[in-house]
Amino acid sequence: MVDTENEKAEKLAAAKKRFEELKRKKQPNKKASGSAKEPPSNNSPLLEASHHDITTTESGGNDVKQQGLTNTDQIQAIGDGEDAIKDKDTEQLNELRADNGQPESHSTTTNEALLETLPEIYRKQASVIDELRTDNQQLLDEVKTLQVRAQECSKAIVDRDKALEDLASVSEELQLLKEKSGVEQATLLEGAGEVNALKMEVASLSRQIAHLQSQIAQKDKTIIDMRRNSTLSSPGSDETVKQEERIESMSVELSKSRAELEASVASTDTLRLERDRLETLVESMKVELETATRNTDDLSNKLSRLTESVTSDSAKNSAWEEKSRSQGQTIIELNQKLDVMKSTVDQLKQSNQELRASERDMEARYRDIEKRLSNAQRENSGMQLRLAELKSSLHGSLNRTDLPINTDLPGVDSREGGGNGEVRNSNRVQGDTEGNKLGPKDHLWRQVLADENSHDFLDIDLQTVARNTTQSQNILDHPLATPEGDQERRSLIQRARKELESWRGHRINLIDVYLAYDDTYSRIFDI
Numbered sequence: 290m291v292d293t294e295n296e297k298a299e300k301l302a303a304a305k306k307r308f309e310e311l312k313r314k315k316q317p318n319k320k321a322s323g324s325a326k327e328p329p330s331n332n333s334p335l336l337e338a339s340h341h342d343i344t345t346t347e348s349g350g351n352d353v354k355q356q357g358l359t360n361t362d363q364i365q366a367i368g369d370g371e372d373a374i375k376d377k378d379t380e381q382l383n384e385l386r387a388d389n390g391q392p393e394s395h396s397t398t399t400n401e402a403l404l405e406t407l408p409e410i411y412r413k414q415a416s417v418i419d420e421l422r423t424d425n426q427q428l429l430d431e432v433k434t435l436q437v438r439a440q441e442c443s444k445a446i447v448d449r450d451k452a453l454e455d456l457a458s459v460s461e462e463l464q465l466l467k468e469k470s471g472v473e474q475a476t477l478l479e480g481a482g483e484v485n486a487l488k489m490e491v492a493s494l495s496r497q498i499a500h501l502q503s504q505i506a507q508k509d510k511t512i513i514d515m516r517r518n519s520t521l522s523s524p525g526s527d528e529t530v531k532q533e534e535r536i537e538s539m540s541v542e543l544s545k546s547r548a549e550l551e552a553s554v555a556s557t558d559t560l561r562l563e564r565d566r567l568e569t570l571v572e573s574m575k576v577e578l579e580t581a582t583r584n585t586d587d588l589s590n591k592l593s594r595l596t597e598s599v600t601s602d603s604a605k606n607s608a609w610e611e612k613s614r615s616q617g618q619t620i621i622e623l624n625q626k627l628d629v630m631k632s633t634v635d636q637l638k639q640s641n642q643e644l645r646a647s648e649r650d651m652e653a654r655y656r657d658i659e660k661r662l663s664n665a666q667r668e669n670s671g672m673q674l675r676l677a678e679l680k681s682s683l684h685g686s687l688n689r690t691d692l693p694i695n696t697d698l699p700g701v702d703s704r705e706g707g708g709n710g711e712v713r714n715s716n717r718v719q720g721d722t723e724g725n726k727l728g729p730k731d732h733l734w735r736q737v738l739a740d741e742n743s744h745d746f747l748d749i750d751l752q753t754v755a756r757n758t759t760q761s762q763n764i765l766d767h768p769l770a771t772p773e774g775d776q777e778r779r780s781l782i783q784r785a786r787k788e789l790e791s792w793r794g795h796r797i798n799l800i801d802v803y804l805a806y807d808d809t810y811s812r813i814f815d816i
Contacts, residue, residue: 293413300406428567435574446581453592460596 293417297410300410304406425563428563428571432567432570435571439574439578442578442581450588453588457592457596461599
């Protein structure tokens with residue numbers, strides 16, 4: 290490549306010198322000098338194009354790569370442009386000769402020599418470019434073929450894997466049948482027909498295994514052949530002839546374009562790099578094929594190990610299935626118990642709510658009772674004060690009526706811890722003579738007091754006995770002091786005794802008793 294570039298540089302320098310000599314010869318006078326300036330200007334595009342192509346060859350690798358990829362489309366257009374430039378140059382040279390009156394022999398020989406030199410350069414470069422294109426095309430075809438074969442190889446590997454899976458399944462079935470035949474050997478001795486059927490089935494499975502093994506061997510052989518035939522041969526003779534014809538036509542076209550020549554020369558490096566890349570790609574694909582082959586061997590070894598572990602895994606799976614079934618039954622029972630417990634919890638929650646509601650009701654009733662009790666205690670304390678006042682007023686009334694009565698007549702003992710207030714009368718009648726002095730009304734009143742202060746009437750809290758005395762009435766003028774009233778009073782006293790007998794030993798409040806029963810006590814005690 291360096292030699293060709295040196296040759297091109299030398300030829301370009303020689304051509305440049307010839308043009309300079311031709312330029313000096315065409316300047317004998319001013320008119321000739323004025324007209325002689327045009328041909329170099331007209332021919333300068335070709336020289337500038339050649340010089341520009343040389344510079345692009347040295348530094349414009351990327352542009353040359355793009356031009357090399359579109360060579361075939363641009364060659365014809367550039368060739369037409371070169372023909373037009375050459376026609377213009379010929380016309381200008383003829384006009385120049387006619388103006389100067391010089392002979393045409395020297396310029397004609399120079400142009401002919403230049404035209405003879407340039408096609409040779411173009412032809413050599415075109416031949417090199419075509420060779421590189423041919424090599425590039427061959428490499429591309431080889432890459433495509435290798436890709437197709439790689440796809441076929443991958444499909445063959447997949448088929449082989451499927452065949453290995455089928456072989457594994459058949460081997461498992463055969464192993465299961467062998468185990469079954471070993472376990473049921475005693476039973477199968479009684480039925481020869483079943484034994485023959487099993488033997489036929491085993492034989493068919495063995496044939497299937499042999500067939501699958503032969504298929505696997507055939508797939509392996511195919512993979513080896515495809516690996517061995519990974520490289521392609523050169524194209525046929527017809528294609529070579531067509532390529533040569535194409536080379537000749539392109540060499541003729543390339544002779545018309547100096548700029549395209551330099552771009553094509555620059556594209557050779559790119560094509561070589563592409564060829565190297567394709568070669569490395571081919572090598573990497575070969576390595577991948579070898580790796581795939583090794584992987585298939587590893588997979589076959591793994592398959593053999595897996596077939597050994599399947600038998601043990603099947604027993605473990607059956608044990609785990611049985612255990613899972615038992616655990617599932619246990620889970621169902623526990624769920625049922627959980628449902629029962631949830632229903633029990635709901636019932637207990639409902640009962641708890643009811644108990645809380647009843648507790649709230651009891652607390653409300655208890656507070657009500659405490660309130661009533663406090664009110665009753667306040668009323669009782671007030672009644673005790675009233676009783677003391679009544680005692681004092683009764684004592685004063687008795688003193689005014691001149692009745693000999695003990696001061697402890699209505700005394701009440703309050704026992705600690707809820708004891709009863711007992712009415713103790715220590716009044717004693719001092720003789721019949723003294724009774725005769727009082728008269729019939731006084732005798733009747735003493736009898737009433739004696740009945741009221743008897744030992745059978747000790748639990749009465751006489752809170753309002755002397756209320757009539759507060760009204761400034763004489764106790765002997767009471768309506769019950771008459772015989773009829775005395776009889777009614779006695780009946781009421783008997784009734785009150787019966788009612789009060791059940792309250793013996795307890796402190797009672799006559800106000801509450803009055804609210805609970807009828808108006809008997811109010812009539813007795815004037816409440």
